[in-house]
Amino acid sequence: QKEVEQNSGPLSVPEGAIASLNCTYSDRGSQSFFWYRQYSGKSPELIMFIYSNGDKEDGRFTAQLNKASQYVSLLIRDSQPSDSATYLCAVGASSNYKLTFGKGTLLTVNP
Amino acid sequence: SAVISQKPSRDICQRGTSLTIQCQVDSQVTMMFWYRQQPGQSLTLIATANQGSEATYESGFVIDKFPISRPNLTFSTLTVSNMSPEDSSIYLCSVELDGASETQYFGPGTRLLVL
Numbered sequence: 603q604k605e606v607e608q609n610s611g612p613l614s615v616p617e618g619a620i621a622s623l624n625c626t627y628s629d630r631g632s633q634s635f636f637w638y639r640q641y642s643g644k645s646p647e648l649i650m651f652i653y654s655n656g657d658k659e660d661g662r663f664t665a666q667l668n669k670a671s672q673y674v675s676l677l678i679r680d681s682q683p684s685d686s687a688t689y690l691c692a693v694g695a696s697s698n699y700k701l702t703f704g705k706g707t708l709l710t711v712n713p
Numbered sequence: 714s715a716v717i718s719q720k721p722s723r724d725i726c727q728r729g730t731s732l733t734i735q736c737q738v739d740s741q742v743t744m745m746f747w748y749r750q751q752p753g754q755s756l757t758l759i760a761t762a763n764q765g766s767e768a769t770y771e772s773g774f775v776i777d778k779f780p781i782s783r784p785n786l787t788f789s790t791l792t793v794s795n796m797s798p799e800d801s802s803i804y805l806c807s808v809e810l811d812g813a814s815e816t817q818y819f820g821p822g823t824r825l826l827v828l
């Protein structure tokens with residue numbers, strides 16, 4: 603059974619700091635990796651996706667992928683209180699378009 | 714991305730009744746999915762809604778309980794049948810837009826409370 607593991611948190615960081623969110627996955631055949639942000643009472647919102655080993659940057663967000671270690675992370679630079687949310691890691695296998703989601707990490711950015 | 718709407722946004726229902734949730738997309742999409750998110754939990758895939766054929770259900774979900782329709786490439790419905798309090802959850806539809814990237818975008822969700 604495919605599994606995606608995240609530290610449930612809460613992860614608390616001060617405003618302006620770097621928040622680091624981590625995710626591991628069990629299926630070595632996984633090809634695509636996604637980070638979603640979910641505010642309380644709202645639906646998940648796609649932040650980033652990454653397919654290749656290494657880093658991918660988009661504004662204050664950087665996704666990092668290491669397929670050998672089956673590990674994907676999300677760094678949020680200059681964290682803002684508006685970044686306070688649950689961050690969901692999702693992993694896809696190329697064969698069927700399905701995503702497996704982790705349970706999410708609750709991030710709190712303190713002013 | 715796409716504009717995805719769901720109806721109703723929330724509902725309170727009595728046990729034993731059924732509720733049909735609608736998902737509408739503003740463009741044609743190949744893949745549509747239905748998820749459930751129970752309180753404090755992550756997303757669990759219920760089924761893939763296939764246009765013109767029966768939905769593909771995940772383990773633990775059956776057609777009699779969660780019948781799904783997909784009459785065209787922009788619309789799908791999920792029915793939660795013979796509801797019990799354990800069905801209280803958020804139900805989300807998602808779409809995969811380009812047929813290649815597996816990137817899914819979510820609708821706003823339907824918050825269901827069963828009494």
